[in-house]
Amino acid sequence: MIKWGDYGFTVTSPFGSRRDPINGKTAEHTGIDLVKAHKAPIFAFTDGEVVHARMGQSGTGFGNFGNVVAIKDQRGALHCYAHLDSCSVKSGQKVAAGQEVGKQGNTGRTNGNGAANGKGSHLHYEVRTKATPSFGFGSHTDPSAYLSKYLEQGKGTSKMKPTDFIAKIAPAAVEDMKKTAVPASLTIAQAALESGWGGSGLTVKANNLFGIKGSGPAGSVKMPTTEYRPDGTSYQILANFRVYHNWAESIGDHSKLLVNGTTDDPKRYHKVLNADYKTACVEVWKAEYATSPEYPKLLIDLIEQHKLDKYDQMGKVEKATVELNGKKIADGTFLNGLVTVPIRDMAEALGAKLVWDNIKKIATVNGKKIVGVQVVNGRAIAPVREVVEAAGGRVAAWDGLKRAVTIQK
Known part of the structure; x- marks a missing residue:
């Protein structure tokens, strides 16, 4: 069975019969409720084609789902990611396992009723064995069982287990810390978060762990990405991302950015250098590496859950x-x-x-x-x-x- 903790989730409501959290009545729960931090990135569990990526409407098969992304896999089954704060993909788009599809939210029918503070924020994830009609409504199956069998047959996510990902990246992060003073725990946590534990399409295709744009040592690759307007609304563009020969090159480039800063501010990230992990996570966010207010907490939670701060001790000079x-x-x-x-x-x-x-x-x-x-x-x-x-x-x-x-x- 799927270990949802490996994906960074806590299960708050399993598939099957349950007491409805809003009206208290016993009813069938057609999916599984998974929780990360509010507005945390949600990554696709399988490859497939996006057939729906917008607010669900009554009568469409997605009533009360709020913002929902539905992806049809290679078998024709539908994977539904519901209550999203925003969608990062568009209908008709091909997505790879591990690619971001949206941000966790509380749109639609949730305990939080759209509360700005993220109350009730969660991912309702369900699998329907049919994609038509009405987006397969009524053909629900246990997501854990389906996904486990899907992965056993060689399909699905290319995401690594956290332990395997950490084992692969930690030596390079530690050696890089010795040279640059960028905390190894920060490097590992950012790489895990930005790449979806090594499963993002960009990481698989380009060894790009951090989503750094431009031309890299092995050239560039054009991929879709989500940008945000000043009012917070999102839109998609095709952008060139750096391609690396290996993960060590990607880590080195990430550290180079934190050490050298940007053209307008060479010292932009200097408060990160030689900092303890909590300070580093906050300071990298303050320096606008990422705009989500949840970013420091996401990183700190990853570091503490997987005890990544021990690698900072190894990297000290x-x-x-x-x-x-x-x-x-x-x-x-x-x-x-x-x-x-x-x-x-x-x-x-x-x-x-x-x-x-x-x-x-x-x-x-x-x-x-x-x-x-x-x-x-x-x-x-x-x-x-x-x-x-x-x-x-x-x-x-x-x-x-x-x-x-x-x-x-």
Whole structure:
């Protein structure tokens, strides 16, 4: 059977006989009620064609459903996503499993009666074995049983299990945190949310975990996306999205955005760097990475549910110092038994001549090429021994308790 928690949902009302939450009478519940945060993205459970994507009207088979998206799968069955706050697809559109179809809401007949604060917000999801007439009304079947059998036969969602997704993405997120100070927990949570646990059409086609637009290392792909007008109404456009060779490239590009910011504000996301996970989730939203007021809570819930903050501990880099004649001359980092330092800071402190080739990313100090150069947050760094010896000095001692390198010149 389907584990709805793997999709980020809590089940509040199963399929079958139940007491109606509004009038208290016993009646058949034709679907299953699933809850995330209000206005959280809802992703398609299967591939298919959209046959309805608007407010349901009485007599159409979708009375009292509010905004509803109905998708016909490869077998001809209909998957109904009801009470949506808004629809992200259009009738006639082909969708892939894991693609966003709308936002969770409380339109139509719900406990909240359309309350602005999201009271009563949930997804009513049902499966009908027929798509016609009246959108298959009356041919309801247990969504959990149907979807389980559908997936067993090799159809349906390409979404990974959260544990598998985390296992795949965490190593790259941790290594990237060591280089950029972007919390690994934030990277994993944003990737899970934006890609639908790796199942979005964009992720499957382009290894694009974060929905970043433009041209990437492997080109671009044109895909439909939902945009919002100033008044909050949505509309669809075709946009070019970056294509990556692998997930690590996508993660690196995401971190590059948070480190370098935007053209109008290079420091836009700097409050995220080295922050604890709660602060990072709030600050990335304040910097307008996403506009939904629920965005920080969605990320924090994911991090806490899957204990993603443990990866922040793995990605932390210890500070180290470099001393000459008892005086600190540079700050560095200690990682995996190696101290690295900003090359320019060390060269200037030792009175050495630095030449930096920004195209080839090659540094020479007093005419000697430095080995092991990396560019981190816009600064060239290298092992301290490499820079000191090129400048004519030597490493004299290492204090492991103080994390301090003593050099002589």
